[in-house]
Amino acid sequence: MMQRFDKAVQLLGISDEMYHILKIPRKQVIVGLPVTMDSGEIRTFEGYRVVHSTILGPSKGGIRFDPGVNLDEVRALAAWMTWKCAVVDIPYGGAKGGVACNPRQMSAGEIERLVRAYTTAMLDVFGPDQDIPAPDMGTGQREMAWLMDEYSKSKGMTVQAVVTGKPIVLGGSLGRTEATGRGVTVSALAAMDKLRLNPYKSTAAVQGFGNVGANAASLLRERGVKIQAISDLSGAYYNEAGIDIEAAMAYRDHNGGQLEGFGGAEPISSEELLSLPVDVLVPAATEDVITMRNAGSIRAKMIVEGANGPTSAMADDIINDKGIMVVPDILANAGGVTVSYFEWVQNRIGYKWTLERINRRSDRIMKDAFNKVYKTSQQYGVSLRIAAYIVAIDKVASTYKFRGGF
Ligand SMILES: NC(=O)C1=CN([C@@H]2O[C@H](COP(=O)(O)OP(=O)(O)OC[C@H]3O[C@@H](n4cnc5c(N)ncnc54)[C@H](O)[C@@H]3O)[C@@H](O)[C@H]2O)C=CC1
Ligand SMILES: O=C(O)CCC(=O)C(=O)O
Numbered sequence: 001m002m003q004r005f006d007k008a009v010q011l012l013g014i015s016d017e018m019y020h021i022l023k024i025p026r027k028q029v030i031v032g033l034p035v036t037m038d039s040g041e042i043r044t045f046e047g048y049r050v051v052h053s054t055i056l057g058p059s060k061g062g063i064r065f066d067p068g069v070n071l072d073e074v075r076a077l078a079a080w081m082t083w084k085c086a087v088v089d090i091p092y093g094g095a096k097g098g099v100a101c102n103p104r105q106m107s108a109g110e111i112e113r114l115v116r117a118y119t120t121a122m123l124d125v126f127g128p129d130q131d132i133p134a135p136d137m138g139t140g141q142r143e144m145a146w147l148m149d150e151y152s153k154s155k156g157m158t159v160q161a162v163v164t165g166k167p168i169v170l171g172g173s174l175g176r177t178e179a180t181g182r183g184v185t186v187s188a189l190a191a192m193d194k195l196r197l198n199p200y201k202s203t204a205a206v207q208g209f210g211n212v213g214a215n216a217a218s219l220l221r222e223r224g225v226k227i228q229a230i231s232d233l234s235g236a237y238y239n240e241a242g243i244d245i246e247a248a249m250a251y252r253d254h255n256g257g258q259l260e261g262f263g264g265a266e267p268i269s270s271e272e273l274l275s276l277p278v279d280v281l282v283p284a285a286t287e288d289v290i291t292m293r294n295a296g297s298i299r300a301k302m303i304v305e306g307a308n309g310p311t312s313a314m315a316d317d318i319i320n321d322k323g324i325m326v327v328p329d330i331l332a333n334a335g336g337v338t339v340s341y342f343e344w345v346q347n348r349i350g351y352k353w354t355l356e357r358i359n360r361r362s363d364r365i366m367k368d369a370f371n372k373v374y375k376t377s378q379q380y381g382v383s384l385r386i387a388a389y390i391v392a393i394d395k396v397a398s399t400y401k402f403r404g405g406f
Pocket of ligand 1: 137138139180209212231232234270285286306307336
């Protein structure tokens, strides 16, 4: 995150003082979370919430449950949220949270107790005007429902707007589940248009088959793109003629959330998936999957980053030299936080929007953001990634200047 940030700051000519204001997170909270496991044993988990910036509005960002979660990762993810919200021009700052745990090896009861303990520990941080969490890797609607319930109990009233990505019955928004994958699709189509690629004659490979990957694959398929490969933690699966994405989703949902044993494609290695000669590669799993080690073998014409930070900074140059267009994470996956913003607005006005209105508005925001970043990349002669940072940093820095008060 910092390497791209430094580059964009140099191009923008930001002062040293502003550099440090933008670099250092506003708040970093680490908590110990004792939880009674089903066995009766008490295990203590470490949880984090980093608020990177609140200059544009309340901070916003998901909560990750994964064994690899650590403070450094959460700090980078929080800063990415600040830049992401600024790129799509929504009135939020950036934050991110997480707990180092393996939800795949925990029962629903254990996860619920962990979510409630985390929420209680973060009561001073969270709030509908302060800091608004949402789902990320390893969490979803169910966890957001428990979070809202625990927070509401502590306040003695129902506070829907404290969290987004909730189930619809609890005030969740129509379209939020598919929103990130939808935004990835809108960005991919906009980029394909620039490269004059016809979606109906194009192919894609998608890494990660969770919320973002599966929905992106399904929506790209709907727009004519042939999905030749998909993957998850269990492995990668290839079918030259195209994978039936709906069948793969149904299989996953009846197979403990995993694609393992999926019959509609042949198994390949995860590395093979990344180097397939497809038009569009969508990394939608986790960080640092495209690195110096494998960037040289990528044959896709474009990479559309569904995940946060899937490409290491060192790999950027190799990919740029190969002439591969990259639609960066802070632009490509911003559809999720955009519809989260709509959910928060609906909660606050106490009114529900139709799916048609939500999709129309989020598609417009994603297209406008893509066009602005594309124009900036032409103007500065830089990649879409650096252009997205320029757009975001410029907005946040100029807001600071207007607000003053240092
Ligand atoms: N859920 C959301 O609305 C948003 C998520 N993101 C980012 O998208 C990425 C994925 O998030 P979700 O889909 O929500 O998570 P998820 O937990 O729903 O799914 C993650 C998927 O990736 C797979 N996976 C994990 N590590 C892998 C690896 N090394 N190789 C192949 N597959 C692997 C898992 O098996 C699973 O299929 C994360 O980087 C997250 O930060 C970004 C914006 C919004
Ligand atoms: O929906 C949100 O508020 C945030 C989603 C998120 O964590 C992300 O965009 O990385």
